[in-house]
Amino acid sequence: MSSEKETIEEHDDDSDSEPVKAHGHDHKDPSLAHHAAHGATKAEIWRVFFVLVVLTGLELGVVKFHIGKTPMVLALVGLALAKAYAVAMYYMHLKGETKIMKFMVYLPMLFPATYAIVLMLEAIARLFGHRA
Amino acid sequence: MSEAAEHAAHEDIVDEHFGAASDGKVGMWIFLLTDAFSFSGLLLAYAILRAGAQPVRTLVEGKLVEQSWPFYAADGEPRLGIGFTAVMTFVLICSSVTMVLALNAAQNRNKKGLITFLGLTILGGAFFLCGQAFEYHHLIERGLTLQKDHMMATFFTVTGFHGMHVFTGVTYLTIIWVQCLFGKYSKGDYNNVEIAGLFWHFVDLVWILVFTFVYLLPVDIKELGP
Numbered sequence: 001m002s003s004e005k006e007t008i009e010e011h012d013d014d015s016d017s018e019p020v021k022a023h024g025h026d027h028k029d030p031s032l033a034h035h036a037a038h039g040a041t042k043a044e045i046w047r048v049f050f051v052l053v054v055l056t057g058l059e060l061g062v063v064k065f066h067i068g069k070t071p072m073v074l075a076l077v078g079l080a081l082a083k084a085y086a087v088a089m090y091y092m093h094l095k096g097e098t099k100i101m102k103f104m105v106y107l108p109m110l111f112p113a114t115y116a117i118v119l120m121l122e123a124i125a126r127l128f129g130h131r132a
Numbered sequence: 133m134s135e136a137a138e139h140a141a142h143e144d145i146v147d148e149h150f151g152a153a154s155d156g157k158v159g160m161w162i163f164l165l166t167d168a169f170s171f172s173g174l175l176l177a178y179a180i181l182r183a184g185a186q187p188v189r190t191l192v193e194g195k196l197v198e199q200s201w202p203f204y205a206a207d208g209e210p211r212l213g214i215g216f217t218a219v220m221t222f223v224l225i226c227s228s229v230t231m232v233l234a235l236n237a238a239q240n241r242n243k244k245g246l247i248t249f250l251g252l253t254i255l256g257g258a259f260f261l262c263g264q265a266f267e268y269h270h271l272i273e274r275g276l277t278l279q280k281d282h283m284m285a286t287f288f289t290v291t292g293f294h295g296m297h298v299f300t301g302v303t304y305l306t307i308i309w310v311q312c313l314f315g316k317y318s319k320g321d322y323n324n325v326e327i328a329g330l331f332w333h334f335v336d337l338v339w340i341l342v343f344t345f346v347y348l349l350p351v352d353i354k355e356l357g358p
Binding site: 040042045046049052053056059060062063073076077079080083084087088091092093097098101104105108109111112115116119123 | 158161162169173176179183218221222226228229232233236326330334336337340341344345349351
């Protein structure tokens with residue numbers, strides 16, 4: 001019988017493919033609140049996609065229409081960081097993770113960020129500092 | 133023992149979701165951080181090399197232009213095709229969307245949706261790799277090899293390192309996809325799909341940054357006149 005086969009299949013697989021049992025209860029009951037904590041809704045997914053496409057379009061626009069070097073650099077960096085933030089927060093679901101998980105991701109990234117800022121300040125000081 | 137602990141001991145739970153995130157998820161995030169450091173190192177090196185580069189003068193369509201980073205090649209053509217790469221960027225973003233939709237399907241125990249969206253993600257990644265190969269071929273044909281100058285050396289290193297991640301990601305996702313065909317991950321056990329998704333989104337995220345800093349930012353030219 002097919003139902004028998006199903007049960008046998010379920011037990012033959014390794015523990016990973018069994019219905020997830022966590023937090024002390026079976027996940028067979030579809031509690032929407034629980035799932036919301038673990039996944040993005042379809043509407044959210046498409047909204048973020050739309051934002052990413054718009055931001056990419058803006059990036060291309062900034063390059064195409066010459067707005068001056070400094071505004072271009074600032075705009076491009078800002079847009080890129082915004083896109084990265086959107087992907088990390090919503091697609092990688094960092095927004096729904098615990099505080100400590102977010103900390104775990106932000107804290108180490110302060111190092112390259114600091115290095116980048118120091119490099120930029122140094123370059124600016126070296127190139128434009130003498131003309132005081 | 134507390135009541136909860138007693139209950140847990142009785143139930144013989146495979147405790148893969150202790151706390152809020154599984155071991156695998158935490159592990160993948162930590163790995164992605166180390167990977168982010170690698171890419172940060174490459175991008176910062178690129179920035180340092182670019183800042184220290186001597187301005188280059190080339191003839192572009194009869195006009196003499198000066199660039200801090202030789203964006204235009206000797207034949208007057210831009211070295212990097214932004215339009216083509218914009219399409220590649222869009223495809224990679226789309227593959228990120230299909231990845232999230234695949235995870236969404238897995239969470240809703242929708243086997244068919246999972247297989248479809250995961251398959252589309254793999255195709256998107258493969259398309260990106262083909263585009264990258266095509267671009268490399270085109271550049272090398274014009275003599276713009278890794279040995280040419282600073283710009284090409286950093287270009288090939290950064291995009292090559294990223295391309296390797298795309299290739300690894302495609303392989304990784306294909307293995308997961310084959311497992312999905314056999315019924316795995318669509319019975320509520322979507323953790324491995326989520327972890328693979330994290331890697332794929334990271335690949336997309338890095339490309340967003342690479343596209344901006346390597347392709348778009350260097351486009352600054354100062355015309356010096358005819």
